[in-house]
Amino acid sequence: MLDTSHQNGKTTGPVPACWASRLRTQMRESGLRPTRQRMQLATLLFTRGDRHVTAEEIHAEAAAEKLSVSLATVYNTLHQFTEAGLLRVLAIESNKTYFDTNTSDHHHFFVEGRGQVLDIPGGSISVTNLPQAPEGMEIAHVDVVVRLRPKKA
Template identity: 65%
Template sequence: MTTLVVHETGDKKNVTDMLRSAGLRPTRQRVSLAEILYSRGDRHISAELLHEEAVDADVPVSLATVYNTLHQFTEAGLLREVAIDGNKTYFDTNVSDHHHFFIEGENRVIDIPGEGVGIGALPKAPEGMEIVRVDVVVRVREKR
């Protein structure tokens, strides 16, 4: 069974076609991990959680393969990497222009619409460089 994924445009596309369109060979492991990733709609997931979900779904895959696949999907534009701090990274299935809240204590990431954050001024990019994207992560916690 190849899972259908719904993109933000509302288009349905099967996982194999999505991988091929992104320039990735649809190996058994990539297809299985993509089905797990995209079958639940837009979400933020760590490599460790995806590995747990793969194990629960009887997908034989190592944590190293999960990391490699997530980075390949990110490079191909299928995921966005959301770096929370030096040792915690989430992968976002929503690749549209938006930002994030990080809920401390819950280790949970939720979206902020792109128009929900205003950036007043950006520094000039270094010589020979261009600004590709600005990622804003707003850390929140319950009031004490």
């Protein structure tokens, strides 16, 4: 059994092996071999609900769980998961990339100063009057990021 039951971001005990089986199946169906390190990182990513995380945050979580994995491996794995369609990349800040475990079509709030990304419920935003794509191209996706900051008193 994988140790993937969490409370306040901390491990509290094992979860049934069905999680491991599901993760392995999802990886194989996405064309990835379920290596030990991929499984460990997938467990951190996908068993804690929908999340928006950076490579550094996942690396810190792995270290807290006593998993031996380099930051370069975390970056490589996150990009492999993205290419396989398991994650979505959010380029919100120029110096930081967020990875979204929710790959459905949805938009985001970004709380400036906190670096916090929140989902905007689907159907809340309508994007109209998009420009025509250049010849030979098509619009693949439109990402809307609404930036927030605390109100001034």
